[in-house]
Amino acid sequence: MTPEERKHRLEAYLQKVEFASLEELARHVGASVSTVRRDLTVLEASGSVKRTHGGARILTPKSDEFIFSARDTHQLAEKEAIGRACAGLIRPNQSVIVDAGTTVYHVAKNLEDKSPQIVTNSLPVANLFASATRVELVLSGGVLYPRLGVLVGPLAVETFSKVHADVAVMSAGGITLEGLTNSHGLLIDIQLAMMRAAARVIMCLDHTKFGRRSVLPLCDLEPIDVIVTDSGAPTEMVEQLRQRSIEVVVAPLP
Amino acid sequence: MTPEERKHRLEAYLQKVEFASLEELARHVGASVSTVRRDLTVLEASGSVKRTHGGARILTPKSDEFIFSARDTHQLAEKEAIGRACAGLIRPNQSVIVDAGTTVYHVAKNLEDKSPQIVTNSLPVANLFASATRVELVLSGGVLYPRLGVLVGPLAVETFSKVHADVAVMSAGGITLEGLTNSHGLLIDIQLAMMRAAARVIMCLDHTKFGRRSVLPLCDLEPIDVIVTDSGAPTEMVEQLRQRSIEVVVAPLP
């Protein structure tokens, strides 16, 4: 890696996480802390980054902080494992509907290699591929729901009733044997349209979602083809889901 | 492989990966590091790539109008002045269509105080208001044009044919007395729909756009109500535009 590239990657990484410690940055680019310090001095002089004690922060956030973008370390390892496992289920050049939500966001991070065609209503996912030429990304229209970076409303529902896709990658607030639930009423119509539009529905649910019931019912288990979860999921329930002919993928933690 | 072909492949490879070390490049074209060094010196002189310590980087072609990820320090002071002046023309609580493009982006930065209702097809503009609660933002659907962060295609056109707004804030690649021109064909349909959807059309054009003709014709001067420019605009042409009953606002540089 050239010094230029390293600085560029530091800046890009900071762009993504807003703030990072020196050690985190050093690990990320595979250089020593001294080198990162020097790089940051240069980047600060160029005005894109602000050094702080113990790390650095981005000065001009391009993609403003969505509720999750990076500082959402809640179940991070599990979500990344689920992201990798779920991306493994997608074949190259497929068309994929991508739901909004942190878990699914981690799936999207692993999709670029498949050169997929992506349809989404998530602004963070769109930003992820804003400069990726290998991905064709269709963003649904809609009203921007501020904190979450999701597009909602009739315009969004309409988009998903018009398109068709090979796979839909989605998530929900909770799952029981009676079905799935979600917390944001505005999303339910959209998620139903997504499921109708896709030939195959993959649900990404970390283990905390199992047995949990969120505010609003989304659908029963019938439309679900695959569930991707992490190794913390209760084995008993996994078994019951499999008996209902749902393929359950348990992502191994590295 | 001829030297010519080798240089071409080096450039193409760099175009793809953005950065590369000398060894990587040498391996890729099957030549020695010395040769690659010499090739890069030539390519650098021709202006397409930039040599760096240990490798080379593609030189981002300072392509026209808006670039999503790169800094647009080009005419920055002028654009900021235009942004402030143009925002001054918007009244509180109006509905505003916001075009894609760096100049218009600077207008958007000054809009939050007006608590407007914004309709846009620009991802950067959407990101700007991703966490602003005072702004209601509608994003058009569409295919994401990489690097520019613009949503294009039928879905985008459709959105703008459906909505109505008080004002459209737009920009273009060039203006002459015959009309406006723009460089990206995909945008023209969208911009025409924007103009039809708005009761009042404001064009933001920095002085470099005056007398310039871009690739494709957009429209004549008739639909334009206001032009906002900077103090570098040729006074003669400003006068001629005013005679055609177009309001021209010249933004003062601070």
Add this chain to the structure above:
DNA sequence: ATTTTCCATCAAAGCCTGTCAAATTCGCGC
């Protein structure tokens, strides 16, 4: 007061420039 972080310095490693001989290509007369 203690721990963490920052800065200056330094030796080692890696990289760039300029040079040179070998290899390749080209021009040209036959």
Add this chain to the structure above:
DNA sequence: GCGCGAATTTGACAGGCTTTGATGGAAAAT
């Protein structure tokens, strides 16, 4: 088409410069 000398290109190498990672003491945060 063929041979031969000239010109160009190529890969290698030495000497000088830049970058890197480590270390010890100063500065800052808690």
